[in-house]
Amino acid sequence: MKQVHRKQLIQSGFSLMELMIVVLIIGISASMAMLYIDNSDERLKTEAQRLLAMAQFARDEAIITGESLGLVISNQQYYFTRLDKQEWVQIKQKPYRLFELSHDMRIRSLIANQQLNNSPQSQEKNDFIYFLPTGESSEFQIWISNDNDSEYVIISSLMGELSLKKTDS
Numbered sequence: 001m002k003q004v005h006r007k008q009l010i011q012s013g014f015s016l017m018e019l020m021i022v023v024l025i026i027g028i029s030a031s032m033a034m035l036y037i038d039n040s041d042e043r044l045k046t047e048a049q050r051l052l053a054m055a056q057f058a059r060d061e062a063i064i065t066g067e068s069l070g071l072v073i074s075n076q077q078y079y080f081t082r083l084d085k086q087e088w089v090q091i092k093q094k095p096y097r098l099f100e101l102s103h104d105m106r107i108r109s110l111i112a113n114q115q116l117n118n119s120p121q122s123q124e125k126n127d128f129i130y131f132l133p134t135g136e137s138s139e140f141q142i143w144i145s146n147d148n149d150s151e152y153v154i155i156s157s158l159m160g161e162l163s164l165k166k167t168d169s
Contacts (some may be wrong), residue, residue, distance in 0.1 A: 048152035062131040071129040104147045110141035
């Protein structure tokens with residue numbers, strides 16, 4: 001009778017292998033759940049910070065090199081141009097490549113002096129922002145928003161000062 005009782009005690013727990021399999025299944029399930037968590041607000045903030053940094057970089061490069069640079073904004077993308085022989089030409093090398101927003105983001109802008117916009121892109125209904133070698137730039141506001149109604153705004157003054165703020169939706 002003692003042997004039967006002793007055998008029941010030995011088999012009453014889980015083996016190490018069974019515990020490891022359960023932990024593995026829980027880990028895989030948790031990692032799959034993390035992939036489906038919506039992080040669109042963080043992606044929106046990152047995109048707004050990238051656009052701000054690129055605009056600041058273009059402003060600084062225009063001052064350092066003495067060349068006029070431009071920023072072209074359309075529905076789902078933005079890119080930079082350089083004034084070359086009285087014509088605005090798209091810059092295709094890094095870091096000024098074409099930036100496309102993800103499908104759940106939107107970009108819109110308000111530029112104070114649209115009459116200064118004599119670029120060929122203006123005929124395509126794109127907004128054009130310039131950065132001059134003097135440090136001046138277009139006075140503008142750029143809003144980047146997503147489907148969750150989160151929104152950031154980049155604000156520029158005529159003297160080229162740039163700032164980023166999260167708007168209250």
